[in-house]
Amino acid sequence: xxxxxxxxxxxxxxxxxxxxxxxxxxxxxxxxxxxxxxxxxxxxxxxxxxxxxxxxxxxxxxxxxxxxxxxxxxxxxxxxxxxxxxxxxxxxxxxxxxxxxxxxxxxxxxxxxxxxxxxxxxxxxxxxxxxxxxxxxxxxxxxxxxxxxxxxxxxxxxxxxxxxxxxxxxxxxxxxxxxxxxxxxxxxxxxxxxxxxxxxxxxxxxxxxxxxxxxxxxxxxxxxxxxxxxxxxxxxxxxxxxxxxxxxxxxxxxxxxxxxxxxxxxxxxxxxxxxxxxxxxxxxxxxxxxxxxxxxxxxxxxxxxxxxxxxxxxxxxxxxxxxxxxxxxxxxxxxxxxxxxxxxxxxxxxxxxxxxxxxxxxxxxxxxxxxxxxxxxxxxxxxxxxxxxxxxxxxxxxxxxxxxxxxxxxxxxxxxxxxxxxxx
Numbered sequence: 001x002x003x004x005x006x007x008x009x010x011x012x013x014x015x016x017x018x019x020x021x022x023x024x025x026x027x028x029x030x031x032x033x034x035x036x037x038x039x040x041x042x043x044x045x046x047x048x049x050x051x052x053x054x055x056x057x058x059x060x061x062x063x064x065x066x067x068x069x070x071x072x073x074x075x076x077x078x079x080x081x082x083x084x085x086x087x088x089x090x091x092x093x094x095x096x097x098x099x100x101x102x103x104x105x106x107x108x109x110x111x112x113x114x115x116x117x118x119x120x121x122x123x124x125x126x127x128x129x130x131x132x133x134x135x136x137x138x139x140x141x142x143x144x145x146x147x148x149x150x151x152x153x154x155x156x157x158x159x160x161x162x163x164x165x166x167x168x169x170x171x172x173x174x175x176x177x178x179x180x181x182x183x184x185x186x187x188x189x190x191x192x193x194x195x196x197x198x199x200x201x202x203x204x205x206x207x208x209x210x211x212x213x214x215x216x217x218x219x220x221x222x223x224x225x226x227x228x229x230x231x232x233x234x235x236x237x238x239x240x241x242x243x244x245x246x247x248x249x250x251x252x253x254x255x256x257x258x259x260x261x262x263x264x265x266x267x268x269x270x271x272x273x274x275x276x277x278x279x280x281x282x283x284x285x286x287x288x289x290x291x292x293x294x295x296x297x298x299x300x301x302x303x304x305x306x307x308x309x310x311x312x313x314x315x316x317x318x319x320x321x322x323x324x325x326x327x328x329x330x331x332x333x334x335x336x337x338x339x340x341x342x343x344x345x346x347x348x349x350x351x352x353x354x355x356x357x358x359x360x361x362x363x364x365x366x367x368x369x370x371x372x373x374x375x376x377x378x379x380x381x382x383x384x385x386x387x388x389x390x391x392x393x394x395x396x397x398x399x400x401x402x403x404x405x406x407x408x409x410x411x412x413x414x415x416x417x418x419x420x421x422x423x424x
Contacts, residue, residue: 002029002048002232003128005077005104008121015117017080017106021095024102028077029232032125033118036079039063039070047075048229050121052114055086065094072103079103080117084110135159136241139250142294143169143243149292156291161239165253168287169297170263171305172227172247174219175279215245222275223247230269236262246305250294256287256321263317277315281308286320303330306424325414329421338418345415352398360398361416363391368413372403 006026009017019026031048037057045051051071058064064087068079079098081087090107098105108114134155141151153163224240224247231238237252249266251259263284267277283304285297297320304318307326320327332338349361363381367388370376374392378385392403401408 002031002228003125004028004232004235005030005050008050008124009106011124012117012120015108015120016112017108017117020081020090020105020107021098022078022102022104023099025078025104027233028104029229030077030121030125033121034076035118036067036071039066042067042070042076043074045071045074045076047225049076051076051079052082052118053079053087054082054084054114058086061087061089062091065091065097068094068103068105069097072097072101076103078105080106080108080114082110082112082114083107131159132240135161135239139239139241139248139294140243142291143248143298144295146292146295153291161237161252161291163291165291166287166289167291167294167297168251168254168256168259169285169294169301170249170251170259171283171285171298171301172220172223172249173245173281173305173309174216174223175281175309176214176216216279217245219275219280220245220247222273223270223280226270226273226275227266230266238262246302248298248301254287256319259284259287260317260319267315267317279314281305281314282317283308284317284319300330303421303424307420310420310423325417326421329418335422338422342415342418342422345412346399346419347415349395349398350419360391360395363388364395364412365416367392367403368409368416372409 004026005028008030009019009026029048030050032050034045034049034051036042036045036051036053037055041057042051053064053067055061055064058067064081071079081090083089090105095105097103108117138152138155138159141148142153142156145151157163220242224242227247227249228240230236231240237254239250239252241248241250249263251262254262263282267282270277283301283306285300285304288294288297300320304320304323304326308314308316308318320330323330329338346361346364349364353359353361363377366380367374367377370380374385374388378388381388396403399412401412403409403412
């Protein structure tokens with residue numbers, strides 16, 4: 001987790017570091033420190049560093065202004081200027097730029113060794129990172145070993161996360177390529193044409209395969225930086241954990257409504273940086289009663305994230321409290337019950353598609369998606385309405401049902417959702 005600049009400055013109150021401009025940016029996060037002695041070096045900053053300069057690399061004092069502008073453009077948190085033989089004073093132009101952009105600018109007298117300030121900053125940042133890593137490890141134990149309370153409760157308490165608080169977990173994932181549903185076409189040797197890069201839907205279901213995308217580590221890192229910056233600026237009680245390529249956020253002592261608001265603010269912060277949420281899937285679990293149930297909230301969030309992936313709902317937030325029938329299906333711990341329902345409802349149709357290379361299951365799904373409109377189903381699937389009508393009649397024959405019956409539609413629609421839940 002990053003540290004607020006304001007907190008670092010407070011720790012060096014005895015170092016005569018004076019704020020000259022950019023007071024509005026003191027809540028900016030800091031990840032590290034860097035010596036920057038000219039405009040070119042400032043361009044190599046990676047973002048969220050404090051740039052220190054003595055001016056030794058500047059040809060004239062006026063060159064400080066482009067150095068500061070370059071540091072700001074590179075995402076630096078602020079600049080500390082050593083006033084002395086190389087920089088006698090800071091120009092009004094530089095001060096005006098920093099005030100206009102809420103970019104903190106400090107000055108330090110030549111008698112103060114900036115190395116001491118840099119050391120103090122670096123130590124505080126390192127200790128913060130150590131604390132974040134230990135907290136993340138405790139939360140992972142809470143998720144994967146909820147019964148081993150000795151592995152996480154004490155440390156959570158020490159970190160200011162009380163064991164009897166309520167918690168809520170959100171999962172972000174970013175995929176390098178989209179997942180897609182497709183029939184497994186038999187080859188001459190009887191094997192599937194989809195190949196080894198597919199995973200079977202609904203356990204051992206033979207007819208439909210899901211092509212899984214790999215996690216986009218670079219995109220997840222961007223999300224993490226933007227989100228951690230927002231958490232730091234607002235001082236939210238949110239811990240960040242990285243699990244299996246996903247970004248996991250643990251909210252402490254917030255209501256479901258507050259969690260939703262913060263998640264949407266995080267999404268807005270990501271988009272404000274020009275980053276899209278393409279191929280990004282988000283699930284939010286239920287608010288727990290205590291730290292002992294963090295794992296349950298995580299599993300709910302994870303399944304909702306996977307459902308969003310399966311359904312192609314990139315950039316949308318799936319909330320457990322608003323998930324309708326999915327909430328009931330996800331609560332069924334005995335998968336045998338779900339598998340029985342699946343096989344009793346749409347299982348025969350999926351098997352027919354597998355054997356005959358047809359797309360009747362997908363036709364049924366789209367038909368339900370458009371509330372039983374043959375016209376809209378045909379338009380969505382780019383086929384003639386007569387083709388859709390023929391397929392619907394075929395579905396009725398295979399399943400021995402009438403799609404005009406409301407209860408039948410409900411039964412089969414739930415069967416389609418059960419199939420997705422089994423796969424997530």
